[in-house]
Amino acid sequence: MLQRSTETREVPVATIAGVAMPAWRLIMLxxxxxxxxxxxxxxxxxxxxQITLAIIYAIAILGLNLLTGFNGQFSLGHSAFYAxxxxxAAIMMENLGISYVWTIPVAAIVCFVFGFLFGLPALRLExxxxxxxxxxxxxxxxQVLKSSVLEHWTGGVQGIVIIKPDAPFGLPLSSDxxxxxxxxxxxxxxxVCATNLVASRTGRxxxxxRDHPVAASAMGINVSLYKSLTFGVSALYTGVxxxxxxxxxxxxxxxxxxxxxxxxxxxxxxxxxxxxxxGTLVGGLFVLFVPNIAExxxxxxxxxxxxxxxxxxxxxxxxGAAGLVRLGISKLVKRR
Amino acid sequence: xxxxxxxxxxxxxxxxxxxxxxxxxxxxxGASDTEIKVGNIMPYSGPASAYGTIGRAEAAYFRMxxxxxxxxxxxxxxxxxxxxYSPPKTVEQARKLVEGDxxxxxxxxxxxxxxxxxQKYMNVKKVPQLFVATGATKWGDPKNFPWTMGFxxxxxxxxxxxxxxxxxxxxxxxxxxxxxxxxxxxxxxxGLKDGLGSKTGMIIAEMPxxxxxxxxxxxxxxxxxxxxxxxxxxxxxxxxxxxxxxxGELGWKPVHLLNNVSSSIGSVIKPAGLENxxxxxxxxxxxxxxxxxxxxxxxxxxxxAFMDKYFPExxxxxxxxxxxxxxxxALVQVLKQCGDNLTxxxxxxxxxxxxxxxxxxxxxxxxxxxxxxxxxxxxELQMRRFNxxxxxxxxxxxxxxxxx
Numbered sequence: 001m002l003q004r005s006t007e008t009r010e011v012p013v014a015t016i017a018g019v020a021m022p023a024w025r026l027i028m029l030x031x032x033x034x035x036x037x038x039x040x041x042x043x044x045x046x047x048x049x050q051i052t053l054a055i056i057y058a059i060a061i062l063g064l065n066l067l068t069g070f071n072g073q074f075s076l077g078h079s080a081f082y083a084x085x086x087x088x089a090a091i092m093m094e095n096l097g098i099s100y101v102w103t104i105p106v107a108a109i110v111c112f113v114f115g116f117l118f119g120l121p122a123l124r125l126e127x128x129x130x131x132x133x134x135x136x137x138x139x140x141x142x143q144v145l146k147s148s149v150l151e152h153w154t155g156g157v158q159g160i161v162i163i164k165p166d167a168p169f170g171l172p173l174s175s176d177x178x179x180x181x182x183x184x185x186x187x188x189x190x191x192v193c194a195t196n197l198v199a200s201r202t203g204r205x206x207x208x209x210r211d212h213p214v215a216a217s218a219m220g221i222n223v224s225l226y227k228s229l230t231f232g233v234s235a236l237y238t239g240v241x242x243x244x245x246x247x248x249x250x251x252x253x254x255x256x257x258x259x260x261x262x263x264x265x266x267x268x269x270x271x272x273x274x275x276x277x278x279g280t281l282v283g284g285l286f287v288l289f290v291p292n293i294a295e296x297x298x299x300x301x302x303x304x305x306x307x308x309x310x311x312x313x314x315x316x317x318x319x320g321a322a323g324l325v326r327l328g329i330s331k332l333v334k335r336r
Numbered sequence: 337x338x339x340x341x342x343x344x345x346x347x348x349x350x351x352x353x354x355x356x357x358x359x360x361x362x363x364x365x366g367a368s369d370t371e372i373k374v375g376n377i378m379p380y381s382g383p384a385s386a387y388g389t390i391g392r393a394e395a396a397y398f399r400m401x402x403x404x405x406x407x408x409x410x411x412x413x414x415x416x417x418x419x420x421y422s423p424p425k426t427v428e429q430a431r432k433l434v435e436g437d438x439x440x441x442x443x444x445x446x447x448x449x450x451x452x453x454x455q456k457y458m459n460v461k462k463v464p465q466l467f468v469a470t471g472a473t474k475w476g477d478p479k480n481f482p483w484t485m486g487f488x489x490x491x492x493x494x495x496x497x498x499x500x501x502x503x504x505x506x507x508x509x510x511x512x513x514x515x516x517x518x519x520x521x522x523x524x525x526x527g528l529k530d531g532l533g534s535k536t537g538m539i540i541a542e543m544p545x546x547x548x549x550x551x552x553x554x555x556x557x558x559x560x561x562x563x564x565x566x567x568x569x570x571x572x573x574x575x576x577x578x579x580x581x582x583x584g585e586l587g588w589k590p591v592h593l594l595n596n597v598s599s600s601i602g603s604v605i606k607p608a609g610l611e612n613x614x615x616x617x618x619x620x621x622x623x624x625x626x627x628x629x630x631x632x633x634x635x636x637x638x639x640x641a642f643m644d645k646y647f648p649e650x651x652x653x654x655x656x657x658x659x660x661x662x663x664x665x666a667l668v669q670v671l672k673q674c675g676d677n678l679t680x681x682x683x684x685x686x687x688x689x690x691x692x693x694x695x696x697x698x699x700x701x702x703x704x705x706x707x708x709x710x711x712x713x714x715x716e717l718q719m720r721r722f723n724x725x726x727x728x729x730x731x732x733x734x735x736x737x738x739x740x
Contacts, residue, residue, distance in 0.1 A: 046435035050428065143546070148517060157518045159423070159449060161456055249424045251453040256423045260382065291425075295380075295418050300392075302418055303381045 016332045036184055045176040049248065050288060052180045055187050056244045058284025061268040062194055062277065063237025069275030070198055071230040072210030074127060077134030078265050080141040081111050081235040083257035085242025087145065090160040090252040091153055100165045100247050104186060107243035108236045115235020119228035138262040142254035159253025162246060183244050190237060194277055197233070206230055238265075271313055273322025282321035286313075360676070366440030367678035372671060373413045374398070375433035377445040382420030387446055389650060390469060391416045393660035394444060396647035401664075407671045410678075415439060421446075423453035430454040434463050441466050441683055443667055444487075444660075448472045448519060451484075459483045464683045466670070467663050467713070471597075473523050476711035478688070483680075485687055485711045487663055489596075489621050491520055493715045493736030495527020497619060498568060498593050500734060501719060503535065506591055510540045512564030514555055514579055516571055517544035524570045524595055527736065540564055545575060556582040566591045573598045577608040584612030594618045596717070601626065602653065605722060614724040619717040619734075622658050623697050628726060635696030658697050665695045666704055666713065701733040712737075 016024060040048050060082055067073050088110050089103035122133050145154050154160070167178035197203050205226050208216040217223050246252045264287045272283030294306035317324040366373040378391035398412040406412065415437050417429040426445065433439045434457075441464035445451055448470045458465040459481050467487035468475050471494075475486030502509060513528070515521035521544070529536050541562035543555035552575050559567065560583075567590040569579050576598035583592065592615065598604045599618040623630055623639075630636045639661055643650055650657050671678075673686040690713060693704040702716045715737045720727040 044435060046431045049431060053424075053428065146518065146546075157449065158452060161452065245424065249427050249453065250456065251423055251427065253423050253449040253452065255421060255447075255449040256453075258383070258422070260420070260422065291418075291420075299380055299416070299418065 016329070021329075021333070040173070040177040040180050045174055048176045048180045052176070052183050052248050053245070054284040054288040055180075055183050055281075056241050056248060056284070057265070057268060057287045058281045059187055059190050059244070060238045060241035060265055061272060061283040061287070062190065062280040063234045063239075063241065064265050064269050065272075065275065065277070065280055066194060066197070066206075066237065067230055067234035068269060070203065070210060071206045071227065071234075073122075073227060073231065074131035075134040075234070076131050076259075076262050076266060077137035078234075078238045079257050079259065079262035080134075080137040081115060081238040082242035082245065082261060082265070083141050083145065083252075083254075084114055084235075085111050085239030086246035086252045086257065087154060087160075087242075088239070089243035089246040090162055093162050093247075094160050095153065103243050103247070104240055107239045111239025111242075112232045112236040114239075116228050116232030118235070119231025122231065123224050123227055135259070135262075138259045142258055145254040145257070155253075157254060159251060159256070162250045162252070164250045165247065179248050183248065186240065186244060190240065191277065194237070198277065202226075267310065271310075271317075271320055273320025276320065276322030279320055279322035362677045362679050362682070364440060364679045364681075365438040367410070369410070371411050371413050372407065372678060373415060373437060373439040374667070375430075375437065375439035375442040376414060376416040377419050377426055377429045377433070377442065377450065378416055379421035379446060379450075380418040382422065384421040384447065387469070387656060388418075389654055390444065390446065390656045390660045393643075393647050393650055393657045394664050396650070397642065397661060397664035400642060400646045401668060407668060408675060412671075419450055421450060423449050426450035426453050427457065430457060434458075434461055439463075440678060440680065443467055444469045444663055446470065451475070455481055455484055462680060464680055464687065466683070466687055467666060469659070469663070471523075472519060473527075478709060478711045483684060485684075485706070485713070487666065487713050488659070489714045489717055489736065490712055491523035492527030492530065493712070494596055494619060494717060495524040495529075495570075496531035496736035497527075497717050497719075497734045498595075499528050499531025499533075500736070501593070501617070501731075502538070502566060502591075503532065506566055507535075509538060509566040509591065510562075510564040511538045511566045511568060512559035512562050512590070513539060513542040513568045514552060514559060514571055514575075515542065515544055515568075516575065517546050520572075520597075521570050528568060528570075531736070538566075545571070547572070549575075551575075552578050553582050555579075556588075557586065560586050560588045564590060567593065569594045569598070571595070571598060573600065573604045577604045580604070580608035580612050580616065584609060592616045596620065599720075599727070600655070601726070610724055613722050616722045618720055618722070618727070620720050620727070620729070621699060621702050621714055621717050622655065622662060623699060624655065624727065625652050625658065626726075629728070635698075639697050662695050662697050666690070666693070669693055669704075699729070699733070 039051055060078065064075060064078050067075055085107040088107040092098040092103045092106060093100055122130055125133050146157050164175045166175050167173040205221045208221060209223055209226055213223055268283030268287040271286045273279030290309055291306055294309060295302040297305045376391055376394065378388050379385055380388040380391065395414050395416060398414045401407065402411045415433060417432065419425040419429050430442060433442055443466045445465065446469040451468045451470055455465065462483055465484040467485060471488050471491045473490040473492040475484055476490065513525060515525050532538060541559050541564055543559055545552045545555055556579050567583065569576055569592065571579055576594060594616050596619045605613045623636055625636060639658065642661065643652055643657065669690065670683065670687045674682050688706045688708045690704045690706045695704065699718050704713045706713050716733050716735050718729050718733050719731045720729045
């Protein structure tokens with residue numbers, strides 16, 4: 001599953017309908033940006049809020065994808081980093097009175113450090129054993145947040161209520177519209193960074209470790225350092241998403257960050273496509289909207305309907321949405 | 337918005353001038369000549385899905401009301417969404433109900449954390465968050481959250497009632513308390529201490545436990561060693577059962593007060609051992625369908641008939657279905673009182689204006705009472721004792737009113 005690379009260099013002169021592939025990419029990117037820019041002015045506040053959440057989940061899934069898709073390490077514990085990011089934002093805003101804008105970089109740093117440190121001992125673990133260790137983290141975090149030692153800061157079971165920020169500079173936007181714009185801006189920065197990271201020397205090292213750690217090591221790559229750093233960067237992304245999520249929801253509580261969230265992120269990763277950066281957006285949309293669709297089909301059997309949808313999706317797109325698109329492109333492409 | 341506010345002011349002024357001409361129909365979003373939209377959020381999936389039956393029973397009850405002609409000629413459209421007990425999902429669903437479906441009010445949303453997540457939003461939007469399904473005491477705060485109201489006897493009231501009982505019957509006793517270390521456990525404990533007042537010193541030992549603890553055996557051993565002769569058991573079902581069993585094994589014979597959430601015979605008393613549980617004292621406010629003493633009770637008959645006809649797949653031993661029936665009746669009463677003035681403001685005004693309202697599945701003598709300063713609809717409980725087979729009610733209806 002992990003042997004697929006995003007690199008498409010082997011088809012540099014491919015065209016669809018007479019237009020070269022790089023141009024197609026730019027056209028799609030441009031169209032995507034136009035849609036993103038239009039959303040806050042077309043949809044009702046509630047739908048803007050939902051799409052904001054989907055984008056936030058997409059960022060979290062992107063973090064998981066850097067780890068799993070590009071570096072071959074498994075995690076079932078990313079809800080923990082999401083929670084740490086969310087609580088960082090909540091505590092900074094409500095207890096310390098700091099503007100929400102600053103919570104994003106701070107959450108990023110805090111989660112990077114947590115992820116890096118957790119990555120160090122986890123290095124000794126491979127594949128499913130690492131998944132189990134991170135799973136323990138996901139199980140532990142809600143309990144830790146409830147503990148009486150931290151209660152003064154975390155608000156215990158009651159959680160923390162956050163005041164939703166308004167648009168700055170007197171912009172004529174509702175707080176939902178502004179949060180959407182803010183989240184999209186953060187997301188663009190995160191996606192550009194991720195794209196560059198994966199295409200860089202570091203990114204190639206990450207992928208090399210995924211594909212063949214021994215060979216990577218023989219090439220002079222410091223495997224353990226890169227693995228820990230990837231864990232840190234992955235946690236950073238998920239933590240930033242957590243902070244944005246806390247601001248958008250305006251509330252954090254231990255019950256928000258259970259193991260179910262970790263599984264949801266994992267599902268989003270697989271549905272979107274492992275080792276695909278644009279696929280994470282599909283993953284985000286899936287995580288947010290498919291449970292709602294399942295519920296509208298049958299209230300009593302929402303869980304079962306969700307399972308059936310998931311099975312159908314995986315059956316029809318065994319390599320995720322990104323794989324389906326790649327397949328479509330390869331059928332359309334004319335090689336010269 | 338500006339325009340709307342001005343128009344509202346004008347219309348309010350007009351109403352005030354017009355005085356008696358109040359009879360004309362007034363509607364907010366979610367109400368019309370033909371329907372009233374009621375929103376609801378339940379954990380149909382996820383860790384708390386056992387409570388989902390409450391939402392289903394409520395839907396069944398409103399189906400019955402609609403078949404009987406609705407409320408003042410209007411049908412209830414009950415829109416219930418699943419939040420899987422996850423606060424972020426609760427926020428999403430509440431916004432969907434208010435902004436998408438445009439419901440008149442949200443009723444019986446379940447759980448302390450989920451309701452905490454939407455409380456601010458509901459109050460900013462000025463949409464009633466009515467009869468929330470949680471016992472936390474924080475829901476009765478009309479000064480800060482005038483659009484939020486609880487329903488069931490809150491945890492502090494319950495603690496106060498145990499204090500009253502102890503002061504009346506065992507004034508010279510020494511109390512040991514086992515409590516769950518979270519908002520619920522601390523809430524009951526606070527009620528107990530407030531109720532004891534100057535006699536708080538009677539509590540000679542208190543031991544917390546965490547929901548993650550495997551057992552509470554060591555806590556019970558320590559509490560017994562304190563030499564106390566009254567044991568207050570503030571624990572959720574699994575831990576309450578462990579404590580009852582351990583008390584029995586240790587041969588400790590204290591006056592054992594068990595909190596209401598763990599008084600189910602099926603899930604607590606039986607696993608703990610009927611013999612160990614003999615003599616335990618607890619409280620109740622709703623009728624227990626499994627109580628053999630209620631044979632022939634007219635309320636139970638009505639409830640059984642409702643269940644048989646409209647919710648036959650529901651489990652009659654599940655007290656959640658009784659809770660649903662009671663709260664649905666209360667909501668119907670509020671909407672009846674609203675008459676043709678179905679504004680959100682009037683809904684809250686009528687919800688805060690329930691006077692000695694009786695519901696046939698509440699224990700005889702327990703009534704629903706609210707006022708603009710009292711957002712705790714139920715504050716009365718009756719004591720009951722386990723006789724080795726079933727619970728036996730005894731003593732008068734006791735009030736744990738905050739401030740009494």
